Amino acid sequence: MEPQQPDTAQSISADEIALYDRQIRLWGVKAQEKLRSANILLITFRALANEVAKNLVLAGIGSLTIIDHESVTEEDLGAQFFINEEHLGQNRAQAAAASVRAMNPRVQLHIDTEDIHQKQPEYFTQFDITIATELDFATYTTINAACRIANRPFYAAGLHGFYGFVFADLISHDFVIERSKSNVQSTTQETPTRSILNITTKKESDKVIEMVTKRETYSPLILANTSPLPDEFTRIARKRKQVTPLLTCLRALWEYQKLSAGAIPTFSRQDLESFTKLANDLHQELKLDIATLDAGFLRSFLQNLGSELSPVAAFVGGSLAQDVINVLSAREQPLQNMLLFDGEKSVAPIYPLHPFFPPELPSVLAAVPPLANPIPLDNEPAMTV
Incomplete structure (x- = not known):
């Protein structure tokens, strides 16, 4: 109907x-x-x-x-x-x-x-x-x-x-926010994706309120999935370490699904090795420290799939x-x-993923070799949530 x-x-x-x-x-x-x-x-x-x-x-x-x-x-x-x-x-x-x-x-x-x-x-x-x-x-x-x-x-x-x-x-979304009038002049372009279209004012009691019309532009998922993290997340070592490895694992899952007609990885040796390699490669593509993608998180992510x-x-x-x-x-x-x-750490970060490439980081990051297989396979039974 x-x-x-x-x-x-x-x-x-x-x-x-x-x-x-x-x-x-x-x-x-x-x-x-x-x-x-x-x-x-x-x-x-x-x-x-x-x-x-x-x-x-x-x-x-x-x-x-x-x-x-x-x-x-x-x-x-x-x-x-x-x-x-x-x-x-x-x-x-x-x-x-x-x-x-x-x-x-x-x-x-x-x-x-x-x-x-x-x-x-x-x-x-x-x-x-x-x-x-x-x-x-x-x-x-x-x-x-x-x-x-x-x-x-x-x-x-x-x-x-x-x-x-x-x-x-x-795609492109206009919205209005209300805020107290500022003495600082607003910039037309707030971020690479957000611009200010118009500002009007109104008076409430003794306050002057600004009605700010903004526009956000978006990227489709197929582009966002291969886009880098903004420079603000990768420029400083402390910030890089705070980026959740969940982003890498989700990208690895989707890449795995492309290669397996939509299936999710099992706990077979072949699937674990394939997923781990994908995750390591994608983690480095995001210019993140490989040490933040540890075996414990990879195992936990795989154990939670589909539940x-x-x-x-x-x-x-x-x-x-x-x-x-x-x-x-x-x-x-x-x-x-x-x-x-x-849910294990009770955090919900938001990342603006768009095909805007940040400046290159020092080459020392790219030189860090990925772990061949950080998930121990031998003598470890599969765990379920």
Whole structure:
């Protein structure tokens, strides 16, 4: 079924103002009106998408389309809250539909049980934002390309046990922030991707408030995935050591999937050696100290692949949904452009990954040889989360 566009002819009603009172106090009636007209596509309905759907539906978006062709399995019951044992064997999206609708009957909910791989590029033109979760790299980039052709914002996100990520490609996004008027003149170009388009002022009590319109420009995932870290993360040794090795491991996973038709590495000797070599090579491409990519983290990342943890899903899904709300309301600084979450360390750094190459670091870094195989293989049983 093709989702119908929400009716935006009428302004938000009094009962809607009462229903969404708390959030209207946060972002205003105009922002809420933008939310109620939004048509969102959510791909793959697992634990992460559960959290995204919950937050967007409760916020009062206009329409949500969930597409998932897979059936509910016992593994799905561990971290998802819209399904239970009675739904085993049923389509994952259809099984959750009644519970999603019950959260906010005002939101139009559409369920699509087709395989996302069968959708043509035109399919994505009908949605204001596409959120793709738990897919392989090739599928992410294919959908991202279709969204770019349609000039539609795109998010990719996924979980691997204690680890998770959110990537945003908003193409070009304008937003407004409010701040106290500064005596220092603002620069037109704040960062390589962010510029100031306009500044107006208003008076509140005795304060002069600036309304600053900014524009962020984005890169697609296929370019961001091969882009260097900005100079601010690699210029100083202390900063380099703070860069999470999760970025390297995620890139290594996606590179592995390119070579294995979307599969994830197992604990076979061949897979471990292949993944380790990819990770070492990519870590050095990022100009990071090889010592920060230790065997313990590599092992932990591999042991977490394909699993879901509710607390990690809650954080990553909540962060993604909040960014979508910010983008729809055109308020606040949006994600630029890769958020990585390490649940073991409880850190969530954001890296702006774009094909802007920083100055070369001293050649001593490039001369450090990669470890041939930092994951001990002999006499070590595979561990599970």
